[in-house]
């Protein structure tokens with residue numbers, strides 16, 4: 242089992258490598274990566290080694306090759322079809338984000354329970370009634386779902402999604418889905434908790 | 450120094466305690482917390498003990514008291530004034546989120562460089578020109594800033610914010626601000642990386 246923390250950092254290394262690709266830099270060493278990212282060069286070398294990625298002594302890593310290897314390891318060297326549940330404030334912002342499409346994610350459909358939204362489109366994807374989840378998701382062949390609904394509605398929807406063949410849920414409602422759903426992979430993101438983390442970091446700095 | 454991972458979990462314990470408060474439950478033990486949250490009861494007891502929070506044998510923790518202690522430790526037992534930089538897709542969704550206000554965060558002003566937005570309001574807060582950051586932020590006495598601007602604009606803005614007396618930045622642009630800014634606390638959130646974490650978890654599950 243690969244440590245989750247190493248995998249998370251891998252995503253950040255990839256983002257930095259893509260930035261270097263755009264500036265036509267062809268090789269990079271762990272010390273240079275360390276300067277821009279904040280982790281020690283030893284940590285970066287260790288993380289990459291966990292995934293069998295090694296640099297060449299005196300040269301470092303080839304940017305294009307390392308980026309391609311990381312994409313393959315992370316599973317993002319292919320397209321992923323995504324559905325969005327909840328087209329409110331946050332859902333609309335996520336649907337409109339160009340950064341998802343450039344990473345190979347395709348929004349194929351959205352679902353909501355607001356009659357005024359059903360039958361319209363968001364970011365070129367049709368908005369269907371959430372009642373039709375079981376009927377439509379198997380034909381859409383989407384693998385992932387983004388959940389941006391009010392907190393009480395999230396757990397029952399996660400249950401329904403796991404029965405339609407969805408493999409993973411990115412959940413923005415402030416509730417932990419992970420332990421409840423044993424047969425589907427969930428990643429829970431709570432933006433209010435992120436603000437709390439910031440406050441705690443600021444307060445700890447003042448106290449020390 | 451308190452481990453960041455324990456502090457992050459503390460925020461999730463608080464969210465669960467607030468849910469219990471709403472359902473009039475007055476005591477809870479670590480086993481019950483474990484069932485809803487997914488960490489082991491031993492991990493939960495250990496996390497709370499790091500902060501000097503102990504239950505009573507056979508009874509557990511008093512929900513109201515534990516929640517109040519955690520709020521004090523996390524620094525959220527007071528109001529925090531926040532400014533928003535970038536009132537686009539994501540900025541608008543964050544400004545409109547009722548969950549921030551209910552946690553004691555007050556949006557006092559927003560800043561943007563789009564002339565069509567300057568002079569209007571978002572969630573009752575005035576939108577100013579970002580050129581006036583140095584002039585207005587010291588008078589607003591805000592402590593925190595949320596950054597929702599395009600990626601290239603984030604680092605120079607972080608630099609300007611640290612010189613206006615802002616203590617912490619919650620950054621949504623896909624760039625690491627943390628090591629660049631040594632004199633201001635930054636928390637970097639990248640929603641595309643969260644989707645990548647989900648894909649990696651789904652792919653790892655398939656591979657195992």
Ligand SMILES: NC(=O)c1ccc[n+]([C@@H]2O[C@H](COP(=O)([O-])OP(=O)(O)OC[C@H]3O[C@@H](n4cnc5c(N)ncnc54)[C@H](O)[C@@H]3O)[C@@H](O)[C@H]2O)c1
Nearest residue numbers: 327328329330331353354355389390392414432542543546
């Ligand atoms: N807006 C933010 O910045 C923000 C920040 C942090 C967390 N969140 C969380 O994200 C979630 C969405 O927040 P929001 O601000 O977009 O709320 P919102 O009320 O603006 O949007 C919710 C959407 O979900 C739809 N909906 C409700 N029940 C549904 C169901 N059973 N099936 C399908 N659709 C349903 C509504 O019709 C609406 O379109 C909430 O759980 C919230 O706590 C939002």
Ligand SMILES: NC(=O)c1ccc[n+]([C@@H]2O[C@H](COP(=O)([O-])OP(=O)(O)OC[C@H]3O[C@@H](n4cnc5c(N)ncnc54)[C@H](O)[C@@H]3O)[C@@H](O)[C@H]2O)c1
Nearest residue numbers: 334335338535536537538539561562563597598600622640
């Ligand atoms: N929309 C999302 O769901 C989402 C998801 C992940 C990451 N992000 C990141 O969040 C950031 C904002 O994304 P968005 O979708 O809201 O973009 P957007 O283009 O809709 O909004 C950006 C806003 O910032 C303003 N702006 C630009 N330069 C500025 C400056 N120097 N000072 C002040 N304001 C400035 C623009 O006028 C605009 O209002 C981006 O970095 C993006 O990569 C967004």
